[in-house]
Amino acid sequence: xxxxxxxxxxxxxxxxAFRPSFLRQPRLSGVLVLALGVLAGCEKSNPTxxxxxxxxxxxxxxxxxxxxxxxxxxxxxxxxxxxxxxxDGKGGAAEMLGRWVAEEKHCPGPVKEGQAPCADSGxxxxxxxxxxxxxxxxxxxxxxxxxxVMGRMGFAASAMGNHELAFGKEAFLKNRAAGGFPxxxxxxxxxxxxxxxxxxxxxxxxxxxxxxxxxxxxxxxEKTVRTAMAGRAEGLEVTGYEDALNSAVPEARKAGxxxxxxxADTCVTELQPVVAKHADWxxxxxxxxxxPQPVDTKEGGTTFVSLDRGFNKYLRAHLKFDPSKPAGExxxxxxxxxxxxxxxxxxxxxxQLIAKWKAQLDEVLxxxxxxxxxxxxxxxxxxxxxxxxxVREVLATDGAILNKGGIRGxxxxxxxTRGSIYSVMPFENTLLVVKLKGExxxxxxxxxxxxxxxxTPAGKGKFKDAKGKALDPxxxxxxxxxxxxxFGGDGFEFEKLAPEPTxxxxxxQTPVVDWTKxxxxxxxxxxxxxxK
Numbered sequence: 001x002x003x004x005x006x007x008x009x010x011x012x013x014x015x016x017a018f019r020p021s022f023l024r025q026p027r028l029s030g031v032l033v034l035a036l037g038v039l040a041g042c043e044k045s046n047p048t049x050x051x052x053x054x055x056x057x058x059x060x061x062x063x064x065x066x067x068x069x070x071x072x073x074x075x076x077x078x079x080x081x082x083x084x085x086x087x088d089g090k091g092g093a094a095e096m097l098g099r100w101v102a103e104e105k106h107c108p109g110p111v112k113e114g115q116a117p118c119a120d121s122g123x124x125x126x127x128x129x130x131x132x133x134x135x136x137x138x139x140x141x142x143x144x145x146x147x148x149v150m151g152r153m154g155f156a157a158s159a160m161g162n163h164e165l166a167f168g169k170e171a172f173l174k175n176r177a178a179g180g181f182p183x184x185x186x187x188x189x190x191x192x193x194x195x196x197x198x199x200x201x202x203x204x205x206x207x208x209x210x211x212x213x214x215x216x217x218x219x220x221x222e223k224t225v226r227t228a229m230a231g232r233a234e235g236l237e238v239t240g241y242e243d244a245l246n247s248a249v250p251e252a253r254k255a256g257x258x259x260x261x262x263x264a265d266t267c268v269t270e271l272q273p274v275v276a277k278h279a280d281w282x283x284x285x286x287x288x289x290x291x292p293q294p295v296d297t298k299e300g301g302t303t304f305v306s307l308d309r310g311f312n313k314y315l316r317a318h319l320k321f322d323p324s325k326p327a328g329e330x331x332x333x334x335x336x337x338x339x340x341x342x343x344x345x346x347x348x349x350x351x352q353l354i355a356k357w358k359a360q361l362d363e364v365l366x367x368x369x370x371x372x373x374x375x376x377x378x379x380x381x382x383x384x385x386x387x388x389x390x391v392r393e394v395l396a397t398d399g400a401i402l403n404k405g406g407i408r409g410x411x412x413x414x415x416x417t418r419g420s421i422y423s424v425m426p427f428e429n430t431l432l433v434v435k436l437k438g439e440x441x442x443x444x445x446x447x448x449x450x451x452x453x454x455x456t457p458a459g460k461g462k463f464k465d466a467k468g469k470a471l472d473p474x475x476x477x478x479x480x481x482x483x484x485x486x487f488g489g490d491g492f493e494f495e496k497l498a499p500e501p502t503x504x505x506x507x508x509q510t511p512v513v514d515w516t517k518x519x520x521x522x523x524x525x526x527x528x529x530x531x532k
Contacts, residue, residue, distance in 0.1 A: 072209045073104055074261065074317035075125045078289040078307030079161055081408075082134025082146050082426065084354050091312030093149045094346035094354060099339075100125075100153075101347060104316065108347060110180040111156045114207045124207055124214060125154050128289045128307055129161025129183070129221075129265035132175060134408060136422035137354070137361050142167040145357040147175035152350050157205055159218040159263040159288075160185035165232040167428050173198055184218025184263070187244035188225075188236055195235030203248040206255050212321050212330060215257025217248045219264035219271075221290070226488060241266075242274045249281045258330045259284045259319065267291040268304040275302055284334050285317050296338060303336050313340050365419035369517040373526035375413035378424075383407060386531045387425065387512055388453030391480050394511035395504065397433055398465065399454025400480040401444055402508070403490050407451065416527060421512050429482040429508040434498035436479055438471035444479075444497075449490040482508050 077096075086092035100106035106125065107118030116123070131150065132143025143166075160183040164172050176183060186203035190196040204217040219241060225233045245262070252260050261284055264271060268288040275283060276299065283302045291306035298304070305315050316337050321330040376382045387407065392400040408426050436444065445455055445463050455471070458464045463471050471477070486494040486501060494501070521527040 069122065069210070070212075070321050070323060071122060072212050072214065072319045072321070073106075073123045074214070074285070074315070074319065075100060075104060075106060075123055076263065076285075076287045076305075076307065076315040076317065077125075077127045077311065078313075079128060079130030079163075079265070079309045080132075080134070080138075080146050080150060080311065081130055081309040082132060082138025082143070083310035083312075084137055084146060084149055085135070085358075087310060087312060091310060091341040092346070092354075093153060093311045094348075094351040095344055096311040096314060096341045097153045097347040097350050099341055099344045100314075102344065106154065108152060108154045108349075110151045111154055112180070114156065114205065116154060116156075120210065122210055123154075124156050124209055124216075126216060126261075126263050126287070127155055127158040128263050128287055129159040129218075130163045130289070130309070131158070131161065132171070133163050133166045133426045133428075134309075134423075135426065136365055136419040137357055139426035139428075140361055140365060140419070140422050141357065142171045142428070143175045144178055145354070147178035149350060149353055150181070151179045152347075152353060155179065155181045156207055157182050157184055157216050157218065157263070159183070159265045160188055160201055160220040160224070161265040162221040162224040163427075168232055169197060169199060184216060185220040186217050186248035187222070187239045187241060188220040189239060190235060191237040192235035197235070199236060203244070204252045204255075204260075206252060206257050211323050212319065213256045213258045213327075214319075215249075215252030215255065215260040217245065217252060217260060217262045219244065219262060219266060219288075221265045224265075241271060242277075245274065245281065246278070249278075249283070253328060256327060258321065258328055261285040261317075262287070264288040265290070268295050268306055272299065272304055275304075276300060282328075284319070284331060285336070287315060296336075303334060305336060305338065307338075311341060313338055315339070361419055365417055365422065368415045368417055369513065370416035370519060370521040370527050371523055372411060372413055372416055372521065372528055373523065374528050376411040376528060376531075378407055378410045379404070382528060382531055383411070383424075384451045384453065386411075386516075386527070388451050389531065390512045390515035391431065391508065392453045394515055395431065395433060395480045395506075397454070397478040397480045399452065399477065401485065401492075402451040402482060403449050403485055404451050405449060405490065406482070406484070406508075411527075416516060416521070418509075418513055421509050421516070425509050425512065427484070427508075429484055431480055431482060431504045431506045431508050431511070432486050432494075433478055433480050433502040433504065434486070434494050435476045436494075436497055437473065438475050438477065439473040440493075440497045441477055441479065442471055442473075444492055444494070447490065447492060449492075 084093045106123040107116040107121045109117040131146050133139050138146045185201045190200045206213050206215050222238050225236050225238050266288050267290045268286050286304050289307050295306040316339050318335040320333040322332050388400040388402050406427055409424050411424055454466045455463045485492045519530045
């Protein structure tokens with residue numbers, strides 16, 4: 001600190017007051033003058049000491065730096081699944097970020113080399129994986145809008161979801177760069193570099209916030225490789241969760257992590273028995289998705305939480321720590337809470353980014369091609385008749401077998417656009433036509449994941465064709481399906497049963513768009529009355 005010293009003022013003798021000559025004293029004698037001179041000389045040699053230097057004013061002193069709180073907040077979401085906009089008036093990316101900034105003191109903007117753009121950031125945003133595919137605003141542009149929005153939201157890392165490769169390797173790598181955050185997968189290994197290319201992923205990453213080092217370990221679903229579409233997971237292999245964690249957690253500790261958390265593209269109930277066997281891991285938190293029922297529990301010092309898809313809800317994990325303790329022992333308390341995103345002020349920049357992509361989507365997909373008065377629910381028989389029925393009719397096959405998991409939403413009431421169909425059917429799938437004998441076809445139709453057109457059940461393990469005749473075990477039937485199912489997705493056996501399929505080169509949304517447009521549905525003739 002620069003010190004300011006004030007100088008003592010110079011004291012000057014006061015001049016004698018003016019007196020008229022008739023009042024002046026007579027001349028002093030020489031002795032008296034000499035005596036006075038001596039006295040004057042004594043006064044001059046012993047002046048009054050100057051006052052002590054004054055303390056510098058308060059304004060000149062540098063203000064004390066505010067104490068940095070010994071607290072860090074983890075903000076964890078499930079898979080985005082392209083749900084950037086509010087659903088039923090709740091949530092949405094802009095609303096969530098607005099809440100993070102206002103209530104969690106989160107710093108928005110891309111994370112660079114693990115650090116947020118704000119000094120002294122006390123938050124770390126993480127996700128469990130599966131981000132690009134979903135509503136048309138993301139799927140139609142192969143996930144890029146979601147990647148850019150998540151970059152603006154300041155995500156630091158995500159687990160590798162099994163749908164991350166839904167639009168191919170190139171799209172994944174492009175989106176990863178646009179988001180600016182790493183994908184972590186301790187159990188996804190490169191088996192053949194020549195085939196896997198640039199898909200080598202780190203097992204963990206250590207982030208520092210306010211002096212606390214947080215090790216984040218990612219886990220991919222064990223289904224990632226076998227459910228990926230052809231060519232998209234070539235050269236990769238998945239190892240078991242236990243073996244992966246048994247390697248990654250100690251490595252994160254060696255890298256300096258004071259606390260270790262896991263984000264996973266799987267239900268946390270699959271990980272609970274594994275974690276229970278390894279108290280030495282000392283995991284503070286395990287967050288995942290894909291759970292049929294919500295999970296929020298604490299076992300042996302580890303909190304297990306499942307998260308919904310989209311930006312309607314997030315997990316707040318508040319960590320308190322003591323910096324004076326040894327590395328790895330600093331965290332003194334972990335408090336978790338699932339927070340609903342409702343109300344609040346949306347982040348302006350995120351809202352503008354979403355609006356830009358929405359405008360582009362409306363321009364491409366906004367043309368009305370039909371109308372539904374009541375809408376078509378996602379899991380209804382009408383949905384199968386509409387989607388699978390359109391594929392069968394356009395491709396002129398005996399039947400169509402799609403998968404229920406490929407349908408990702410309801411068809412809402414009102415105008416039907418191309419965008420409506422992409423929202424219902426978000427995945428990038430190519431249609432194939434195979435020929436199967438009746439006995440083999442019956443097994444595929446019995447798969448509980450099958451979405452069927454052209455065939456109907458006729459008792460246990462038995463089916464009828466579109467004309468009402470029982471399947472002939474030896475007769476060949478033409479069946480339209482999608483690439484994902486052909487190569488073994490959801491347990492189907494098409495590749496083994498029909499090694500030489502006919503490739504249409506047609507996206508699976510195309511026949512649904514064409515069929516719907518051709519029906520010219522309207523308010524007087526809504527789509528639901530035309531679906532048979």
